[in-house]
Amino acid sequence: MKFEEAKQEFIQSWGVLGTQWGINRTMAQIHALLLIAPDALCADDVMEQLQISRGNANMNLRELIDWKLVNKVLKPGERKEFFQAEKDIWKVAMCIVQERKKKEFDPLLKTVTDLKEIEDGGASKESAEFLETMLSIERFALKGDKALTGLVAASDNWFTGTLLKLFK
Amino acid sequence: MKFEEAKQEFIQSWGVLGTQWGINRTMAQIHALLLIAPDALCADDVMEQLQISRGNANMNLRELIDWKLVNKVLKPGERKEFFQAEKDIWKVAMCIVQERKKKEFDPLLKTVTDLKEIEDGGASKESAEFLETMLSIERFALKGDKALTGLVAASDNWFTGTLLKLFK
DNA sequence: TTGAACTTTCAAAATTTACTGAAAGTTATT
DNA sequence: AATAACTTTCAGTAAATTTTGAAAGTTCAA
Known part of the structure; x- marks a missing residue:
């Protein structure tokens, strides 16, 4: 070729x-x-x-x-x-992760959190299932949020050679 | 609401x-x-x-x-x-990860690996930079591959309660 | 084997998204 | 202040994607 x-x-x-x-x-x-x-x-x-x-x-x-x-x-x-x-593929990946988290993931988390505030707080079978779904998405998203934030922070620290800061 | x-x-x-x-x-x-x-x-x-x-x-x-x-x-x-x-959000996420890995990530890895086989093996400045880029994407993708495969395997094992199998 | 109940397919239409190119905007030079 | 070199904007157009709906296909019961 x-x-x-x-x-x-x-x-x-x-x-x-x-x-x-x-x-x-x-x-x-x-x-x-x-x-x-x-x-x-x-x-x-x-x-x-x-x-x-x-x-x-x-x-x-x-x-x-x-x-x-x-x-x-x-x-x-x-x-x-x-x-x-930017040529460092790891940095490229981190940029993309951060950007998409900010633009798409964070707004979804906010929406889901808000949607838990419905008037009928799970009185009907339908609204109970709805609340259940919102809660499990929220729990998952919060964990994902922490994981990604941690990943980005760890990478930044690795690049700047200041990994120690994480343990201060 | x-x-x-x-x-x-x-x-x-x-x-x-x-x-x-x-x-x-x-x-x-x-x-x-x-x-x-x-x-x-x-x-x-x-x-x-x-x-x-x-x-x-x-x-x-x-x-x-x-x-x-x-x-x-x-x-x-x-x-x-x-x-x-499927209601379990973690399972949903794992499905999506697996599916997209298979459909999009794996083909890219294959392409990039193939593209290293160019006739002029880095003789010109341009082709040298090209090879460099292919190599770094490949290295990154192989790590990502392992990480995702491991993540999916760990989840599967967590769900089936057979985490121990990983250490056999 | 007919027909009723339902699912699948796919060409054409509708919608969404992306691209062009020319005009307007900006910045630096003489 | 005029011109040249370049960048940005955006209305109109083109391309890609998605959706429709009617016809064909399937399955099952009588």
Whole structure:
């Protein structure tokens, strides 16, 4: 297999993985492109390599920056912006975990907690089962919350070499 | 808040969570409906409560059964099928983890492993960086694979009360 | 073997989501 | 202040996904 083929296949696969997880295909493809780029790329590089419009490239690059998966790099003497991906896959995973927890998991936990406050507090068979479900989701979510928070904290500490702080 | 409102909001929220994770909104809503149902529901119940067509209900119920999140129940004396969700949230989570690992994570690992076999084995700066990326994704994925497999095995053993088997 | 009760399939329609490209906005340079 | 280099926005369009509903398929009882 030639390098170019492999590159295209990786970008393709990363894009498919993205869509399967509710992430815009193009955003995932740009991420793939930057992950394997030895040097930071500019918007035109991304547009050309993925054959996408300026607007599309710009929007998805911003989104990747929001997720902290990509950094803006300014080269001395150059007007335009360059983009560089976080290359450490473990850090990438932690970014994604944190982001999704914040955007999707936390709101769900809040909703479920609120939904326990129904007027008829389990008087009917239906509302009793409902409360039961809300409670078990809440219990599970709280454990998950702690586990993820702990995981992210442990990783951060591992990276900064300050694992000891955890035991203070 | 009235029970009916809370019920609708839960179904709604579970549906949104689904779409955010690349799962069909209706499939997630049916799942929500069954999670809070005290008794198994039939296709017509689902159609009526969610205001969806028979085809849609049928397809998404099959999909939920594929995922092992829902079981078909046959009531004596009744021709039609009833559907019942797995209620234990931990089991639900493990089902989803297993399913997604199998459908999305494993294929990616295979792809990435294959993509290391490029003709020019890192001769250019570009292909060297590419190989580096493939390797680090592979290393990460293998660890993730082990962690998830272990997690699922531990859960299964916890449920069947045979935790000891792990140490044989 | 007929028909009633129910399930499955799938082409076409509806809906949702993503993309384009041109215009407006910004920033730096002369 | 005018221009050049670049980025952002967003209305309109295109593409992908989801849904419908009617026809075909299945199963069982009489």
